[in-house]
Amino acid sequence: MASQDQPDEAVPAPLDTLAAPAPLEIIRELVGSPGRTHPYPRYELLRAHGPVVPVRPGLTVVVGYAECDAALRNSQLRVQDGPSYDAIYPDWREHPALRGYIDSMLYRNPPDHARMRGLVSGGFTPRRVSGMRTAVTQLTDRLLDRLAVAGAGGAPVEFVAEFASRLPIAVISALLGVPEHDQAWFRRIAADVTIALEGITNSAELAVADLAMAELGEYFLALISRRRLEPVDDVVSALVHGSEQLAEQELVANMMLLLTAGFETTSFLLGHCLLLALRSPGLARRLRTEPGFEVGYVEETLRFETPVQATSRWAATELDLLGHPIPAGTKVVLILGAANRDPRRYARPDRFDPDRGTSQPLSFGAGSHFCLGAPLSRMEAQIALPRLLRRFPELALAGPPVRRDTWVGRGLDELPIRLG
Ligand code: HEM
Structure with missing residues (x-):
């Protein structure tokens, strides 16, 4: 790829890795505002301490690709489940927002996790997901029609609000069987509920998420009873009529997870896909003209x-992670965004190169909790991006993008564009 095609985000000069500060200092910077905006030089400072970095007793971070991959597949490294939340936040059951998630598969360990995931994936089959291709194309085209109206006469349009946040909700609504007239409400409520995914936040934010979760819970219960009486071809009908069943509360929690886990993450993916293309005209041209190029581009x-820079696990017992001892009880933070730029895995990792071939980034995790929605969100981006760029060949940035000021969720809140 020609060098002028490199995205030109203003990244500060690389920090001097030879004089890497202590890991705890780097982590503090990373979660502060400048670190959240430019995490990648901080990851290299951490990497100067090795692929697995003990930060302090009880906390280790992993920045190596092979080590993150091994950690995600290691059953002695457990997700934080209900009983472990009891120890750190005994009141969690009082909060519908926390209860909603902690009852879902993302917060379950063996053997409970496999039972729950098996039942949910029984409704969320590859056949059902690949059967969504036509629907995703139609939903994309309808949103592009809307975009054309909003951006008529060269008016600036905000891509995240008008497209990137709408497509994932429209797609998951179609899968779950949420009628179109409920989707505006669904989008708003999903945004409120998603706050709780950032962890136990401040109590004001948690109160907003609690209210939203309670409302959404009622909505899903009503949808479940309608599908019990009259099944149709959607995920909820498949789940309520499966041979083995989830308890109602587990069913609601997993519907919640399907809605929220794929909402902002896919919106973040779509935003970056477009931003990187707008900053590299050669890539935008290839997306318009080269069938199949979008697959490597999205990857x-x-x-x-x-989009999800990090996840975490707890060491149930003392263990060895590819030669690095992890004491029992340690919290292990897996920095997926750093693993995906590990120079031992990727040549010139800071170079955006859609022609890398099979690069298998860890963006959807690995092992037993591997993202259930990976094929769906890949499909959305692969369909949407070329259609958007072909439909508006003059598409350009209309102002500076606004980044979400969070570390774990990496994406754009605003991407102003002009259609031409
Ligand atoms: C670009 C979009 C997405 C990204 C980057 C993403 C990322 C992830 C990651 C990293 C995990 C693993 C977390 C861990 O192991 O701790 C995960 C799990 C999960 N994701 Fe996604 N996700 C995306 C889209 C979606 C979509 C569209 C859906 C649903 C429709 C979805 C549903 C789930 C579910 C249900 C899990 C939990 C699986 C389990 O615990 O067994 N995700 N996702």
């Missing part, structure tokens, strides 16, 4: 701007 965007 490279997932690697280069990982």
